[in-house]
Amino acid sequence: xxxxxxxxxxxxxxxxxxxxxxxxxxxxxxxxxxxxxxxxxxxxxxxxxxxxxxxxxxxxxxxxxxxxxxxxxxxxxxxxxxxxxxxxxxxxxxxxxxxxxxxxxxxxxxxxxxxxxxxxxxxxxxxxxxxxxxxxxxxxxxxxxxxxxxxxxxxxxxxxxxxxxxxxxxxxxxxxxxxxxxxxxxxxxxxxxxxxxxxxxxxxxxxxxxxxxxxxxxxxxxxxxxxxxxxxxxxxxxxxxxxxxxxxxxxxxxx
Ligand SMILES: NC(=O)c1ccc[n+]([C@@H]2O[C@H](COP(=O)([O-])OP(=O)(O)OC[C@H]3O[C@@H](n4cnc5c(N)ncnc54)[C@H](OP(=O)(O)O)[C@@H]3O)[C@@H](O)[C@H]2O)c1
Numbered sequence: 035x036x037x038x039x040x041x042x043x044x045x046x047x048x049x050x051x052x053x054x055x056x057x058x059x060x061x062x063x064x065x066x067x068x069x070x071x072x073x074x075x076x077x078x079x080x081x082x083x084x085x086x087x088x089x090x091x092x093x094x095x096x097x098x099x100x101x102x103x104x105x106x107x108x109x110x111x112x113x114x115x116x117x118x119x120x121x122x123x124x125x126x127x128x129x130x131x132x133x134x135x136x137x138x139x140x141x142x143x144x145x146x147x148x149x150x151x152x153x154x155x156x157x158x159x160x161x162x163x164x165x166x167x168x169x170x171x172x173x174x175x176x177x178x179x180x181x182x183x184x185x186x187x188x189x190x191x192x193x194x195x196x197x198x199x200x201x202x203x204x205x206x207x208x209x210x211x212x213x214x215x216x217x218x219x220x221x222x223x224x225x226x227x228x229x230x231x232x233x234x235x236x237x238x239x240x241x242x243x244x245x246x247x248x249x250x251x252x253x254x255x256x257x258x259x260x261x262x263x264x265x266x267x268x269x270x271x272x273x274x275x276x277x278x279x280x281x282x283x284x285x286x287x288x289x
Contacts, residue, residue: 054181055134
């Protein structure tokens with residue numbers, strides 16, 4: 035497979051219905067990329083993001099995906115192929131952003147096996163098998179970005195499994211980069227700091243928010259657009275020699 039440079043690039047963003055993923059989808063469309071975004075439960079919000087992109091003259095498709103449902107990935111890959119053919123008359127896309135994720139709010143002593151397994155399935159196993167399943171559809175020379183977390187580097191109480199899985203995803207990033215180097219597919223992770231979205235029910239009361247801001251060199255929580263703009267800046271040839279890296283976008287949190 036060869037990328038045709040005259041064609042607009044296409045990005046697939048998981049969890050593009052809200053928060054960081056929505057911002058990635060909108061910024062990508064602004065830069066002229068075609069967008070395939072996924073939602074899980076909130077179909078209206080996912081479809082609204084695609085409609086907003088189309089309303090602004092871009093091209094977008096919204097598809098349902100549960101990142102924990104590994105058995106649905108073959109069917110999902112078929113839907114991606116169908117969307118590529120119908121919307122773009124293409125067989126392949128260029129960039130995959132594994133953004134969908136769920137939070138944890140339980141101390142180690144209170145964490146059940148069910149909670150542990152759900153976190154593993156969405157935040158790690160799903161990332162591995164979805165990427166495996168979609169790689170045949172990604173153009174040679176493309177890029178995969180895994181959204182990880184500052185919590186892969188530093189520890190807070192209540193997020194042990196989540197943080198450990200994000201660290202595992204950062205290790206996986208390097209392994210994917212190694213095994214797909216022959217296709218010149220670059221694989222990087224972007225680790226957001228504390229971002230003001232609905233994630234895990236949001237960032238809590240004012241005192242907690244101020245505490246987070248105080249532990250961040252830039253003195254504030256991040257916005258979804260801080261991450262969306264940055265991720266999309268990586269989705270071009272300007273980052274062509276950046277590979278197998280963890281890049282933290284956290285305003286200098288916990289330094
Ligand atoms: N916010 C932060 O402070 C922060 C910091 C570091 C890293 N991150 C990471 O950034 C990513 C996005 O977080 P966010 O803050 O934008 O979260 P968010 O506002 O809660 O949005 C989560 C997105 O993921 C989707 N999603 C949830 N469960 C899913 C599942 N089982 N299968 C497929 N999609 C699913 C949601 O779809 P529906 O809308 O359909 O529910 C939604 O689009 C996550 O990987 C998170 O770990 C966030």
